[in-house]
Amino acid sequence: MTQDHPAPARALGAEYAERLRRSYLNFRWPLFLLEPDEQTRPCLENGWTPIAAAAHVAYWDNYQLRRMQAAVEPHGKEPGPVSVESNDEMAAGENRSWDTVLAEADEARQALITFALSLTDDQIEAEYVDRGERSRIVKRLLEHMPKHAAEHAVDVHRYCFSTDRWSRERLFSFYRRHCNSLLDAITGLTEESCVTVPVSGNWTVRDLLAHILAWDEYVGELVKRWPDISSPDAQTSGQEIRREDDLSHWASGDVDTVNARLHEARAELSMIEVLDGLATCHRRIVSRCRRLSDEAMRTEVEYDAGEKGNVVNLLVSTSAHTADHAAEIYAARADGRLVPLRLPS
Numbered sequence: 001m002t003q004d005h006p007a008p009a010r011a012l013g014a015e016y017a018e019r020l021r022r023s024y025l026n027f028r029w030p031l032f033l034l035e036p037d038e039q040t041r042p043c044l045e046n047g048w049t050p051i052a053a054a055a056h057v058a059y060w061d062n063y064q065l066r067r068m069q070a071a072v073e074p075h076g077k078e079p080g081p082v083s084v085e086s087n088d089e090m091a092a093g094e095n096r097s098w099d100t101v102l103a104e105a106d107e108a109r110q111a112l113i114t115f116a117l118s119l120t121d122d123q124i125e126a127e128y129v130d131r132g133e134r135s136r137i138v139k140r141l142l143e144h145m146p147k148h149a150a151e152h153a154v155d156v157h158r159y160c161f162s163t164d165r166w167s168r169e170r171l172f173s174f175y176r177r178h179c180n181s182l183l184d185a186i187t188g189l190t191e192e193s194c195v196t197v198p199v200s201g202n203w204t205v206r207d208l209l210a211h212i213l214a215w216d217e218y219v220g221e222l223v224k225r226w227p228d229i230s231s232p233d234a235q236t237s238g239q240e241i242r243r244e245d246d247l248s249h250w251a252s253g254d255v256d257t258v259n260a261r262l263h264e265a266r267a268e269l270s271m272i273e274v275l276d277g278l279a280t281c282h283r284r285i286v287s288r289c290r291r292l293s294d295e296a297m298r299t300e301v302e303y304d305a306g307e308k309g310n311v312v313n314l315l316v317s318t319s320a321h322t323a324d325h326a327a328e329i330y331a332a333r334a335d336g337r338l339v340p341l342r343l344p345s
Contacts, residue, residue, distance in 0.1 A: 008120035016142040017116040023146035024109040026307070027057060027153035029320065030160040039098045044155040051098055052091035053152050054105045058089065061108035064145060065115055068138050071128035072119070077183035079181070109149075116142055145345070161313040163298050171312055172286050178326070179282050180211070185329040188340030191271050199332040200325070207263065208325045209274045214262035216281040218250040219318050223288040226311060227299040289315070 031039075031050060040049050048056070094101070123138065128139040159165065166174075186194065186205055194205035201213070211278040222229050229247070249265070250258060269277070289297075289311060302308040309317070 004292070006332060008122065010120055012121045012124045013116045013119040016146075017113045020109060020113050020116060020142075020149075021145040023149040023153070024057075027149045027156060028054075028102075028105070030153075030156050030316075033160050033316070036098075043159050045158060046155055048091045048155070049094070050156065050159075051096075051101050052094045053156060055094045055096070055101045056087060056091060057149055057152055058108040059107035060148060061105070061112050061145065064141050065108070065112050067130070068115065068141055071130050071137050072123060088233050112145060134157070157309060157313060161309055161316060163294065163310065163312060166312045168290070168297075171315055172289070175286065175315045175319050176282070178322045179278070182209075182278075182322050182329075183331070184328045187324045189333075189338055190341050193338055194271050196259065196339055199326045199337060203263075205329055205332075205338070206269075206271050206274060208328065209271075209278065210266040210269055211259065211263060212325055213274055213277045213281060213321055214266060215250070215321060216278065216285065216318065219314060220281050220288070221247060222301075222303050222314065223285055223292075223311065226288075227296050227301050229301055229303055249288070285315070 031054065034050055039051050042049050044050065044053060106325060119138070123141060124142065125136065127134045128137050186209075189205065199205055200208055249262065266274070292311065297311045300308050300310050300313075304315060307317075329338070333340070
């Protein structure tokens with residue numbers, strides 16, 4: 001009779017993989033905002049070009065992955081040490097194409113994520129020989145690499161979302177363009193298809209729009225408070241917090257829990273009510289931003305767990321969120337799940 005043995009625990013690997021994914025996404029996504037001439041211009045605070053920053057992140061992802069693999073695998077070959085002083089030299093000498101560097105960076109980070117997921121908790125906690133000494137090198141590097149990407153994300157964000165780069169009108173035009181693209185995505189669709197056809201998991205078009213509305217309402221509340229976004233405290237004020245003043249609806253729990261709560265709170269809204277809410281929310285956000293001083297627009301605030309930025313960052317990331325979900329609706333139209341109403345000619 002065979003005895004079943006419990007599968008080795010892998011919770012730590014999944015946790016580190018998620019940190020690696022999120023930190024890289026935070027570094028990577030603003031790069032799509034850059035014009036071709038900005039990609040190779042030394043415009044970051046450290047004097048580097050954006051392409052050099054991406055190449056740097058890719059290089060160290062590759063290097064530290066090989067270092068961890070050499071530690072874990074029997075007879076693994078440890079990569080040779082690299083002088084930190086060579087970072088600036090490598091940045092200055094980067095001459096590959098933008099697409100080549102970004103593809104390498106994407107592959108390098110994905111390889112790190114895959115490696116983290118392959119490890120058991122015991123492997124992560126174990127000590128290994130690294131550079132002649134025994135240490136918990138795998139755990140230390142898995143903790144370090146998300147921080148490394150985050151450090152360079154700061155430089156990227158400060159340039160990509162600087163108020164010098166974005167005039168107010170350019171920012172508001174960018175924001176409105178993505179709002180309008182969302183409306184274009186549903187043009188011609190029947191209300192029945194919008195409330196019955198799944199387009200993102202089990203979510204219908206109405207559900208997606210209600211989800212966008214929920215987070216746009218959050219942005220509206222942040223902008224109304226900016227730069228002091230602290231939520232009113234009922235215990236210290238002795239007053240009951242009004243629902244619209246309580247940011248805990250968006251801040252309490254993990255992403256899935258929050259989204260489920262926000263979805264449930266708006267489950268009874270009709271398609272028309274959701275669209276009216278979106279239009280009203282968009283107008284209020286722009287109106288409130290117009291009233292902010294230049295100093296307030298520049299002020300960086302931690303408005304989400306681990307996410308810090310100014311008003312430009314807030315509106316551009318909100319636009320990206322809208323664009324992601326608009327793309328799901330466009331995809332559902334393209335594959336025939338959503339069929340627009342055809343008017344008689």
